[in-house]
Structure formats: structure tokens, C-alpha cells
Amino acid sequence: MEKPLDKAIHRFQEDFSGKVLTLGELVEIAEEENISLSSMVVTEAMVKEHKGYEEVLTCVTDSFKHNLKALELGITTGVSFLLGTVGSDLAGYGDNALIEDKLINKALIYTIATEVGNHEIGLQPCAGTGDSCPYTGLIRALMENHYSTEQIGLTAALILKVGSIFRAGKRTTGCNMEGYGAGAAATAAALTDLRGGTPKQVAKAIVLALSPTIAVPCTPRVMVAGLCASHIGGAILIGNLASNLILNTSLPVEVDVDVMIAMAAKVHTEAAPAITAVNLEYLKPYFQKKTQVESFIDEAIRESEAEQADEIQQIAKEEIRNLIASSRPLTQVFGDVVVGGSSIAVGSPTNMARICHAMVSGEIRKIEIDLTTDLFSRRGINVPAILMGAIYGARTDDAQLYHKIFDLPEIRNINIKINRVDIPEVQRIRIETTEKSAMVDSKNRGGGRVAIIDAEPSLQEAIRAAERLGIELAG
Numbered sequence: 107m108e109k110p111l112d113k114a115i116h117r118f119q120e121d122f123s124g125k126v127l128t129l130g131e132l133v134e135i136a137e138e139e140n141i142s143l144s145s146m147v148v149t150e151a152m153v154k155e156h157k158g159y160e161e162v163l164t165c166v167t168d169s170f171k172h173n174l175k176a177l178e179l180g181i182t183t184g185v186s187f188l189l190g191t192v193g194s195d196l197a198g199y200g201d202n203a204l205i206e207d208k209l210i211n212k213a214l215i216y217t218i219a220t221e222v223g224n225h226e227i228g229l230q231p232c233a234g235t236g237d238s239c240p241y242t243g244l245i246r247a248l249m250e251n252h253y254s255t256e257q258i259g260l261t262a263a264l265i266l267k268v269g270s271i272f273r274a275g276k277r278t279t280g281c282n283m284e285g286y287g288a289g290a291a292a293t294a295a296a297l298t299d300l301r302g303g304t305p306k307q308v309a310k311a312i313v314l315a316l317s318p319t320i321a322v323p324c325t326p327r328v329m330v331a332g333l334c335a336s337h338i339g340g341a342i343l344i345g346n347l348a349s350n351l352i353l354n355t356s357l358p359v360e361v362d363v364d365v366m367i368a369m370a371a372k373v374h375t376e377a378a379p380a381i382t383a384v385n386l387e388y389l390k391p392y393f394q395k396k397t398q399v400e401s402f403i404d405e406a407i408r409e410s411e412a413e414q415a416d417e418i419q420q421i422a423k424e425e426i427r428n429l430i431a432s433s434r435p436l437t438q439v440f441g442d443v444v445v446g447g448s449s450i451a452v453g454s455p456t457n458m459a460r461i462c463h464a465m466v467s468g469e470i471r472k473i474e475i476d477l478t479t480d481l482f483s484r485r486g487i488n489v490p491a492i493l494m495g496a497i498y499g500a501r502t503d504d505a506q507l508y509h510k511i512f513d514l515p516e517i518r519n520i521n522i523k524i525n526r527v528d529i530p531e532v533q534r535i536r537i538e539t540t541e542k543s544a545m546v547d548s549k550n551r552g553g554g555r556v557a558i559i560d561a562e563p564s565l566q567e568a569i570r571a572a573e574r575l576g577i578e579l580a581g
Contacts, residue, residue, distance in 0.1 A: 111149060111159070114139045118153040129271065129309070130364040136305035143295070143305040144260035147267040163259030166266055172230050173242040176223025177216055186225035187394055188331050193219030204339070209251050213293075213342045217243030218335050233272035236285020236334070240293055240341040241265050253300070261296045268292040268312065275371035280323055280378045282370055286337045286344075287319035291367070293345025298352060307352050309363040315348035316366050321377040323385050329393040388422065391415030434578075441553045441578065443503035446487040453554030455481060455488045455533050456502045457577045458546050459495030461556065464571035465563065468541025470497060472521040476534035481550060482526040489524060493517065496537055502554055531557075544568075555580040 117139065127135070127150070136146035151162045180186075180193035196203045196215040204214045220229065220239040229235040229242075244265070248258050272288035281287060294315035298308045322337075351357050391414065400408065433439070446452035455477070473496050481488060494500040494507045497516060511517065527534075531549040546568055549557040555578045561568030572579055 110139060110141050111145060114141055114146065114149045115153060118149060123153075128364045129268070129312075129367065130362055133305040133309045133363065142260070142299055143308045144264040144299045146305065148260060148263050151263065162263065163256060166262040167245075167255075167259045169230070169266070170242055170245055170262065173220060173223075173238050174246060176227050176229055177220040177242050177246055178223070179226050180219030180222035180224075181216070184219070184222040184226045186222040187396075188225060188329070189218070189222050189335055190331075191222070192335060193222040205343075207346075209247055210342060210346050212247035212250060213240070213244045214339050215243070216246045217289075217338050217342055219243070221334060221338055231273075232266070232269040233276040233288045234284035236281060236338055237269060237272065237288035237292065237341070239285060239338040240289035240345070241269060243342065244293055244296060248300075257300065261300055264299055264308075265292045265296050268295050271367060275367070275374065277371075277375055278378045279382050280321075280374045281337050282319045282322045283374045285334070286322050286341050287316060287370060289338060289341025290315040290319050290344040290348070293342050294348040294352075295345075297346055297349040301349065301353055303349070303353055310359040311345075311348045311352045312363050313359050313361045313366045314351060314357075315345050316370055318344060320370055321373050321381065323378055323381045330389050331392070331394055388418060391418055441555075442501065442576075444491075444554055445503065445505045445508045446491050448484070448487065449554045450550060450552040451481060451484045452488045452491045453502050454548075454550045454552070454556055456491040456495040456500075457554055457556050457572075457575075458533055458548045459492045459535050460499055460501070460575055461558070461561075461568055461571045461577060462535045462537050462544050462546040463496050463499040464575060465544035465561075465567055466537050466539050466542055468539035470516075470520055470537055470539050472523075472536075472538040473497075474523045474525070474536045474538075476525045476527045476532060478527055478530055478532045478550065481533060482524070485524060492535065493522070496535060551580040554578070557581060 114135070117135070122135075132146050132150065133143060136143050139146070141149075148159065148162050151157065152159060155162070157165070181197040182194060184193055185191055186193075193215070196218065201208045202211055205211045217240045220242045221235075223229070224235050224239065229238045232238050232241065245258065245262055248261060253261075268291050269288055272283050272291070276283040276288075291312045294311035295308050298311040303311065319341075352359065391411075434441075441449065441453070444453035444456070455475075473493070475489070475492055477485065477488070490508050490511045491502065494504060494511045495502075497511075497520070498507065500507050532547075533550050534545070534547045536545040537543060543562075545560075545562040546558060547560040549559060551557050556572065557580045558565065558568050558572070569579065
């Protein structure tokens with residue numbers, strides 16, 4: 107009788123010879139053939155590289171040899187110029203140094219220890235040396251957790267398949283395409299597959315794990331003591347969380363895995379330069395320096411850098427002082443309840459509409475709404491709230507009205523138009539009535555706050571309306 111893997115191999119040879127298949131396409135084929143995604147990845151490698159099953163498993167497992175040596179150094183005698191002896195510190199605590207789950211605890215310790223070893227003898231990079239840490243940490247933890255050689259080989263293959271895509275996509279600085287993002291995605295894939303998840307569940311776990319890592323920079327921080335540990339360790343935690351959420355709940359995750367990874371790569375190239383510039387400005391004073399290197403630098407430059415370090419501390423303190431001065435009292439920090447899922451995407455636009463509603467009189471004939479691209483894309487959650495604020499003056503916490511707004515008779519007699527505006531932060535509304543019409547031109551702010559730019563009949567009337575309604579205005 108033909109085995110499932112043999113059938114998949116035959117299909118690859120006949121139907122997909124010479125074709126480049128995406129991860130999402132591999133998921134679909136694995137589902138059709140009723141095999142795990144890790145088995146599908148190995149099948150593809152067998153056909154493409156003309157290797158046998160055992161040979162592929164041996165090759166992918168053996169590829170971790172150097173990095174496992176770095177890990178071993180990290181948990182014993184290794185000393186990192188950025189992380190110190192954190193690897194051996196954690197190794198001395200046992201099974202629950204960081205988390206109660208023994209497997210994940212080991213993976214965390216070994217991940218961080220691998221980074222210590224990286225600073226001693228280096229690592230073989232995948233997308234970078236960052237994601238090599240969680241890959242290596244997880245594999246070592248599995249080796250000590252009584253998984254079979256075959257299971258470890260399959261897992262290693264899946265990790266490296268995911269990693270290979272991020273390796274190709276990483277073009278500039280960014281932990282979203284390396285230690286944190288790639289590490290979280292590969293961890294989620296590996297754990298979901300190991301735990302018996304279907305290929306589609308593995309894909310959903312990857313998407314879920316990637317979400318919080320988008321646009322995260324790293325390079326300036328990797329010269330700052332300590333900070334990298336939470337990135338690479340976070341990859342294990344986020345990957346584990348994503349896996350468990352997909353396997354143990356009915357959480358809907360509808361984004362295609364190819365779309366999510368492609369977006370991560372695109373954001374990576376677009377956002378990294380801007381984010382890194384700010385990152386560098388604030389954290390450069392904390393970069394670790396070597397005395398031997400500093401001796402080659404002009405004294406004037408060293409003095410200038412010292413002055414800049416003092417300046418950035420003072421600038422940061424003033425910026426935080428201003429934030430605290432404009433914050434709410436400790437016992438009233440939370441704003442009003444916002445239905446719809448987001449205080450910035452729903453709360454602020456709704457309060458804008460409430461301000462406009464407070465200035466009109468007569469029967470409403472037309473409502474025109476302008477939303478910046480981000481708000482426009484989330485119109486499914488904010489338009490119901492904007493309309494309930496514009497038509498009824500309803501507060502952001504009126505969940506009952508939010509869910510039935512389109513069933514009410516009044517809305518059928520109003521001409522409603524929603525426009526996309528390609529200007530950041532913009533949210534505008536015009537309410538035309540039989541008596542007194544009004545307009546509010548504002549900017550979107552978190553926590554349900556509104557920054558009013560202009561208004562009709564007047565800016566002053568809009569500000570007074572906001573004050574009467576208890577709506578917090580922002581700059």
C-alpha cells in the first residue's frame with residue numbers, strides 16, 4: 107500500500123516539478139494529502155534536493171551543530187559583553203526559572219544562552235543571528251524532552267523552512283524579520299505542528315505570532331546591554347501563545363499566511379530607516395563601548411558624545427514631564443468605555459461625531475464622513491459608532507445602539523457618504539440638516555480623545571460642545 111508521504115512525493119514530481127510553491131500553497135497541498143506541514147516541507151526538500159527522507163532529516167538536524175555548541179558555552183562559562191552570564195544564571199535555577207511550563211522554560215533559557223554563546227564564538231545566521239537563538243533553544247529543549255530523532259528532524263525542517271523565507275526577506279535592520287518576528291513565527295509553526303495541529307492551524311499560528319512583531323527594529327538596541335534578551339525570549343513566548351490560542355480556542359484568524367509574511371517584509375524595508383533613526387537618537391548614549399576601540403577616536407568626538415548623552419537625558423525627562431503634566435489623575439486614568447474594539451479607531455471618531463451633533467438642529471438630511479486611510483480601512487467597526495454619535499449623540503459606551511444602528515428607521519432617510527483621505531490622522535464629519543448644519547475637522551487621538559482643527563459654525567462652539575459633553579480634547 108502506498109504511504110501518504112510516497113503519494114505526496116509522486117504528486118510533487120508530477121504536478122509541481124520546477125515550480126516555486128509558497129508556504130500557503132504547501133499548506134493547501136499538505137491538507138489535501140492529509141500529512142503534517144513538517145512532512146510536507148521534508149517532501150519538498152526530498153524532491154528538490156534529490157535526497158532521501160532520513161538524509162533530509164539528518165541534514166537539517168546537523169545544521170544546528172555549531173549553534174548548539176554556542177548554546178552549551180552560553181549555559182556554562184560564556185560571558186557576553188551585552189548579556190553577562192545570564193545563560194548560566196538561568197541554567198542554575200532549574201525547571202521554572204522563567205515560566206512554569208518546563209519545555210518552554212528550557213527553550214527560553216537555551217534561547218538566551220545561545221545569544222551569550224553568539225557573543226563568544228558566533229552563530230551560523232539564518233535571517234540573522236537573532237532568530238538562530240530561538241531556533242536553537244527550542245531544538246535543544248526538544249532534545250531533552252524525549253522527542254524522537256524523527257520528530258526533532260521534522261521540527262528542525264519546518265523551523266528552517268520558515269526561517270529561509272525570512273532570511274530572503276531581511277534586507278535592513280529589523281527584529282521583525284529576524285530574532286523576534288522570524289523566531290516567533292518559526293516557534294509557533296514548530297509547536298503547533300508538534301502538538302498535532304493541522305497544516306492550516308500551523309499557518310494560522312504563524313500569522314498570529316507575526317502580528318505583534320511587525321516593524322520592530324533591533325540593530326541600535328543590540329549594542330545596548332540587556333535589551334536583546336526580551337526580543338529573542340519573546341519570540342518563544344509569542345510563538346507558544348499563538349500555538350496554544352490556535353489549538354485550544356475558536357479564535358478566528360483569517361489572514362492568509364503568505365499575505366502576512368509578505369506584509370512583514372514590506373513593512374520591514376519601509377519602516378526600519380525611520381524607526382531606527384529615532385531609536386539611535388535616544389539609545390546611542392547607552393551603547394556598550396570597548397576601551398581599546400575608544401582609544402582610536404578623537405577626544406573631541408568622545409567629549410561631544412558625552413555631551414549628547416547628557417542632553418538626551420534632559421530632553422527625555424522634559425518630554426516625559428510634559429506627558430505626565432497632560433495625563434489624567436491617577437484615580438481617573440481610564441477614559442469612557444468604547445464599544446467596537448479600539449479607542450483610537452472608534453472612540454475618537456465617535457466623539458468627533460458627538461461634538462458635531464451637539465451643534466446641529468433640525469432634521470438630519472446628509473452625513474459626510476472623511477477618514478484617513480487607516481481609519482477608512484477599519485470602517486466596519488468605526489462607522490456604526492460614528493453614525494450613532496452623529497444621529498443620536500450617543501456616547502461611545504452605548505453597546506446596544508452600536509449593534510442595532512443600521513436597523514433603526516431614521517438612518518434610511520439620511521444620505522450617507524464615506525470618503526477616504528490620504529492624509530495621516532484626519533477625521534472629518536459634516537452633518538447637513540433642515541435648520542442648522544455643522545462640520546468638525548479633527549485629528550484622531552487614542553483614548554477616545556479628539557484634536558479639533560476647525561469647525562463650523564465656529565471652532566469656539568465646537569470646543570464648548572466638547573467641554574459640555576466631557577470629551578477630552580488633545581493637541
